[in-house]
Amino acid sequence: MSDLKRTPLYDLHVALSAKMVPFAGYEMPVQYPMGVMKEHLHCRAAAGLFDVSHMGQVILRADDPETAKAALERLIPQDVLGLGEGRQRYGFFTNDAGGIEDDLMFANRGDHLFVVVNAACKEADVARMRAALEPEVTVKLLENRALLALQGPKAEAVLADLHPQVADMRFMDVATVPLAGAECWVSRSGYTGEDGYEISVPLAAAKDLAQVLLAHPDVEPIGLGARDSLRLEAGLCLYGHDIDAATSPVEGGLTWAIQKVRRAGGDREGGFPGAGRILNEMTGGAARRRVGLQPAGRAPMRDGTPLFASAEDDTPIGSVTSGGFGPTVGAPVAMGYVDAALAKTGTALFGEVRGKRLPVAVAKLPFVAAGFKR
């Protein structure tokens, strides 16, 4: 794994006996000795600490902050200009065909925008932003900060021990907070469906902060394995699986993230790549839809499992894009794409696993109710 990059917490993961695997060009902990199942359940019951330093942290800055906001609106179908200071939004870069190039979080931090993108896409995202936004906006990929996530119902109490200000934050608030002696950029958000925080911390303080948090009896380190099952139960998309360059936000069920002002009839309608197709689909519907899938039996239906309308049909009507066992649900859970006509909750379908057609029903997402502090 010599050509793989390491996060500033690499030594800590090894000291915690994590099993390290290659992921998006980094050596990352897939699980700790506790194991995926117990890590998952611990995060839902108490608090879990995740190292997500592999993700891309980007600063967009212009002489006038409004310039940077207007510029980012040229690349994403979200309302950036209307995002208040100290607030964060979920968004996605679209392409000319109306597909999704990556999903992201962006925050209004006063004199600049702070953007977090997926590790596997970060070089492409930075290149895309530089090409479209420079020179009026400077695009800076930060190499001097780590990113931690503290997630779970005890996250607030744990982090408030370090600084009481975090308890006053609401879901999707962002703030600068001193933690473990360093200036941290904290957002109340995450990728588990639980309440919690994502914390951008200077490299030099990352290990200290992680160790302070892990010293709390309610906090356990959580690897990529449980991160995946937590976000799947929460109905959250994994880029490259549940959404990609060929899926539109309408197909992906992400129109909630396109604010009214950017939709047809809005003050700033369109003006992002693929707006023609995306706005059309928002009125006329898409041919396929992302749905939750609940297998009837115990066999997990994993990514790539073909879906059929009946036990006999030859032609698939869709396929699974994420699937596995949901430890909190206590049963297999999945999501995938199906023909729009078959996307209604409760629709009985079949997934083909090892040559056998097994029953699976279209299910409501999320599988586990979100615990956000709104």
Added chain:
Amino acid sequence: MKFTEEHEWLRVEGDEVVVGITAHAAEQLGDVVFIELPDEGTTVSKDDEIVVIESVKAASDILAPLDGEITEVNEALVEEPGKVNDDPEGESWFFKMKIEDMSALDDLMDEAAYKKFIG
């Protein structure tokens, strides 16, 4: 006990062999969430894929260690797959089989050889 390179253990009980997976294999697999066992009475050949085992991470197969006939399967594992992680080399056996040629067991590893094999 005897061991295969596929990380199965075999224990002779009378004229039958009890088969499970080793503690090392269970640890490598991670939390087991699904098990599909063969039908009792099935005739199997060495290396046939006869058990499907899925963990939180991935699906894998368990191969027939030798030629023979499946005489009994451990249905309790189907109901509670996680038992495999709790007691892989004891209570959580997968199936029992009649071996056509008991001397074939001599070609398998003993515990010392298996320990060396997994390093």
